[in-house]
Amino acid sequence: MAVWSIGVAVYFTAVIFRTSLGVAGLEAADRFHVSASALSTFSLLQLLVYAGMQVPVGLMVDRLGTKRVLTLGAVLFTAGQLGFALAPSYETALAARALLGCGDAMAFISVLRLGTRWFPVRRAPLMAQLAGLVGMAGNLVSTLVLAPVLHGLGWAAAFAGSAAAGLVVLVPLVLFLRDGPEGTGAGPAAAAVPGTGRAGFVRSRIRDSWREPGTRLGLWVHFTTQFPAMVFLLLWGMPFLVEAQGLPRTTAAGLLTLIVASNMLFGLVYGQVIGRRQSARAPLALGTVAVTAALWAAVLAVPGGRAPMWLLVALCTVLGTCGPASMIGFDFARPANPAERQGTASGLTNMGGFLASMTTLLAIGVLLDATGGDYRAAFSSVFAVQLLGISQILRLRGRALARERERASEGERGHTAAAPQPAATA
Numbered sequence: 001m002a003v004w005s006i007g008v009a010v011y012f013t014a015v016i017f018r019t020s021l022g023v024a025g026l027e028a029a030d031r032f033h034v035s036a037s038a039l040s041t042f043s044l045l046q047l048l049v050y051a052g053m054q055v056p057v058g059l060m061v062d063r064l065g066t067k068r069v070l071t072l073g074a075v076l077f078t079a080g081q082l083g084f085a086l087a088p089s090y091e092t093a094l095a096a097r098a099l100l101g102c103g104d105a106m107a108f109i110s111v112l113r114l115g116t117r118w119f120p121v122r123r124a125p126l127m128a129q130l131a132g133l134v135g136m137a138g139n140l141v142s143t144l145v146l147a148p149v150l151h152g153l154g155w156a157a158a159f160a161g162s163a164a165a166g167l168v169v170l171v172p173l174v175l176f177l178r179d180g181p182e183g184t185g186a187g188p189a190a191a192a193v194p195g196t197g198r199a200g201f202v203r204s205r206i207r208d209s210w211r212e213p214g215t216r217l218g219l220w221v222h223f224t225t226q227f228p229a230m231v232f233l234l235l236w237g238m239p240f241l242v243e244a245q246g247l248p249r250t251t252a253a254g255l256l257t258l259i260v261a262s263n264m265l266f267g268l269v270y271g272q273v274i275g276r277r278q279s280a281r282a283p284l285a286l287g288t289v290a291v292t293a294a295l296w297a298a299v300l301a302v303p304g305g306r307a308p309m310w311l312l313v314a315l316c317t318v319l320g321t322c323g324p325a326s327m328i329g330f331d332f333a334r335p336a337n338p339a340e341r342q343g344t345a346s347g348l349t350n351m352g353g354f355l356a357s358m359t360t361l362l363a364i365g366v367l368l369d370a371t372g373g374d375y376r377a378a379f380s381s382v383f384a385v386q387l388l389g390i391s392q393i394l395r396l397r398g399r400a401l402a403r404e405r406e407r408a409s410e411g412e413r414g415h416t417a418a419a420p421q422p423a424a425t426a
Contacts, residue, residue: 004119004127007114008135012135013168015136018077019138021042021097028093039365040236045094047234047357050102050105055347058348061347062341074166080098082160085158112131113346115128116339117180126271129271139263221325221329225353227382237259260320270328274328278331289390292386295314298315299312300380333346
């Protein structure tokens with residue numbers, strides 16, 4: 001538990017850095033003198049790098065081990081946060097966010113791998129949800145701690161001060177973290193399968209993982225469930241609540257905090273439900289998408305554009321379920337792949353939500369500029385992305401579950417065949 005906690009602390013810090021722009025969107029626009037679409041490019045580039053790194057990071061975790069990858073990630077996201085604090089221009093700040101995204105990409109998959117190495121298989125869904133819960137607590141720090149510091153001490157002090165947290169988590173990471181319990185063979189994998197070469201090894205890992213319907217279903221579940229809350233927390237929630245809904249900054253910050261608190265609560269609930277009933281995975285994911293879409297539609301349909309507070313509270317509470325629902329994607333990919341492909345499969349799955357977030361972040365920024373700041377039109381792009389994801393989930397669900405049952409039956413037959421047979425009688 002102590003070793004896993006070190007990894008989770010690194011992920012916690014990565015989420016603080018990732019979401020720090022969410023409370024500083026308006027300040028960033030003023031500091032760098034940019035439009036809404038240019039502002040969205042900060043988060044878009046960060047997520048583009050993050051999503052693009054998922055498969056390479058999964059391969060790195062499988063081959064190099066968790067400690068090496070997590071250490072490199074911590075160094076990179078700390079450098080990125082510090083660079084963002086001191087950036088003298090928009091272009092330099094973009095480069096810093098890209099560096100941050102690269103380091104951030106290495107954190108979560110490494111923590112998932114730690115969970116599968118240090119805990120029994122039956123506890124994997126709960127440990128994944130707990131890791132996500134702690135990550136959301138990092139978002140809470142951005143909202144409750146970084147925002148007041150930003151407004152009180154200024155840009156450089158807030159972002160450079162937060163970068164010190166990266167140095168703090170590096171110390172126990174380097175000194176104490178291990179890839180897995182001794183004697184389990186949890187170290188770095190062999191360089192390559194004999195006769196394939198390095199490139200062949202990489203291609204075979206990706207190909208074999210992608211061929212599994214469970215991996216593809218996991219990606220689309222993650223794609224469809226995660227992005228509404230991610231887009232809201234990462235960049236557009238504060239501007240929407242302040243400019244479109246006319247709320248004071250303190251009230252808007254409270255609603256963002258509600259999303260994080262709801263996420264933490266539902267993370268525990270979802271983890272327990274899925275750990276006890278695997279059949280609940282698809283209904284829970286689809287139900288989350290349906291309720292999220294209904295609340296978004298209700299908020300955007302309010303005459304005059306100003307939703308009542310109770311409806312905004314309901315929306316933010318439901319947005320808190322998006323993170324726990326996205327973790328269900330890993331619960332489809334995990335049983336579809338053997339242990340040596342878990343990092344690669346997790347990387348493919350984790351791309352989903354961030355690809356959706358990138359697409360929606362950019363769409364909202366472009367639509368805001370094109371419509372003169374019409375948030376209702378801009379946020380309607382959420383529904384198009386959800387429809388795409390739902391269609392793919394429904395297409396893949398049957399095949400993935402059939403393959404999963406087939407694997408379970410093969411495992412049971414293998415276990416029975418390997419069991420000692422009773423001695424023959426004369």
